Amino acid sequence: MELKPGLSALVTGGASGIGRALSLALAGKGVFVTVVDFSEEKGKEVAALVEKENAKFHSNLGFPSAMFIRCDVANTRDTAAAFEKHVATYGGLDICINGAGISNPIPFPKDQTDGTRSWRFTLDVNLIAVIDCTQKAIGIMQAAKKPGVIINMGSSAGLYPMYNDPIYSASKGGVVLFTRSLTPYKRKGIRINVLCPEFVQTEMGLKVGSKFIDLMGGFVPMEMVVKGITLQMFKSDVALIVRVTLLFQNL
Numbered sequence: 001m002e003l004k005p006g007l008s009a010l011v012t013g014g015a016s017g018i019g020r021a022l023s024l025a026l027a028g029k030g031v032f033v034t035v036v037d038f039s040e041e042k043g044k045e046v047a048a049l050v051e052k053e054n055a056k057f058h059s060n061l062g063f064p065s066a067m068f069i070r071c072d073v074a075n076t077r078d079t080a081a082a083f084e085k086h087v088a089t090y091g092g093l094d095i096c097i098n099g100a101g102i103s104n105p106i107p108f109p110k111d112q113t114d115g116t117r118s119w120r121f122t123l124d125v126n127l128i129a130v131i132d133c134t135q136k137a138i139g140i141m142q143a144a145k146k147p148g149v150i151i152n153m154g155s156s157a158g159l160y161p162m163y164n165d166p167i168y169s170a171s172k173g174g175v176v177l178f179t180r181s182l183t184p185y186k187r188k189g190i191r192i193n194v195l196c197p198e199f200v201q202t203e204m205g206l207k208v209g210s211k212f213i214d215l216m217g218g219f220v221p222m223e224m225v226v227k228g229i230t231l232q233m234f235k236s237d238v239a240l241i242v243r244v245t246l247l248f249q250n251l
């Protein structure tokens with residue numbers, strides 16, 4: 001798919017970090033964006049920035065070129081309403097980025113709870129919601145009989161074990177193999193990709209200890225993550241999994 005003005009994207013976790021950067025990158029191509037997040041203040045700010053960028057491509061649209069929808073992605077009724085509002089406003093869905101994610105709030109070895117507010121919730125947000133939103137996006141794209149691109153946020157922690165956060169690693173490993181198992185949709189014109197960055201300097205990335213980040217060679221620059229998506233994930237002839245790593249930075 002060529003990124004061009006008039007396409008529309010729904011981005012979960014679009015209020016901050018990687019989702020924010022991708023929302024702005026899409027706006028830089030004239031793409032309409034619905035930012036779905038539970039962080040209202042930041043989400044509205046991103047939607048306003050997207051509208052400003054989009055004004056360079058569109059005028060007198062009669063509808064907003066960006067919207068913020070407050071939503072907990074773990075709540076399927078909330079996400080259904082968000083997808084419905086997006087389609088009602090933009091007449092379809094070309095791109096869905098499932099970026100909302102959290103690290104596990106209680107270290108697994110210390111967790112004495114039943115997991116409702118810790119590891120079960122982490123899996124609900126990082127894996128179950130990604131499956132749920134992917135299914136919803138596929139349904140909309142198939143009904144429209146138009147090509148579509150879905151990008152799920154995996155992580156290098158979904159490719160290799162993350163000893164200090166096994167639940168996060170489990171959730172991302174699930175996202176990686178779930179997404180790779182959807183490869184056959186490519187034949188129907190729907191590309192479903194998984195992006196696996198190493199550590200990126202975001203609110204989530206900054207929670208990781210600096211010693212560990214140093215050991216990994218530092219943070220992956222956000223531009224590399226955005227490039228990983230905008231350069232590779234919309235083309236039809238590349239792998240459906242993109243690993244963003246500092247290893248390749250100087251090649």
Ligand SMILES: NC(=O)c1ccc[n+]([C@@H]2O[C@H](COP(=O)([O-])OP(=O)(O)OC[C@H]3O[C@@H](n4cnc5c(N)ncnc54)[C@H](O)[C@@H]3O)[C@@H](O)[C@H]2O)c1
Nearest residue numbers: 013016017018038072073100101153155199200202204205
């Ligand atoms: N930062 C990293 O080092 C890194 C590396 C690899 C993968 N990732 C993944 O990238 C994605 C984005 O992470 P980030 O680093 O930009 O983090 P971030 O904390 O900056 O952004 C995450 C966003 O998701 C939103 N969110 C979280 N739970 C939500 C929920 N239940 N409903 C709605 N919105 C919710 C937050 O409000 C926030 O805006 C995540 O899936 C994360 O696992 C991050």
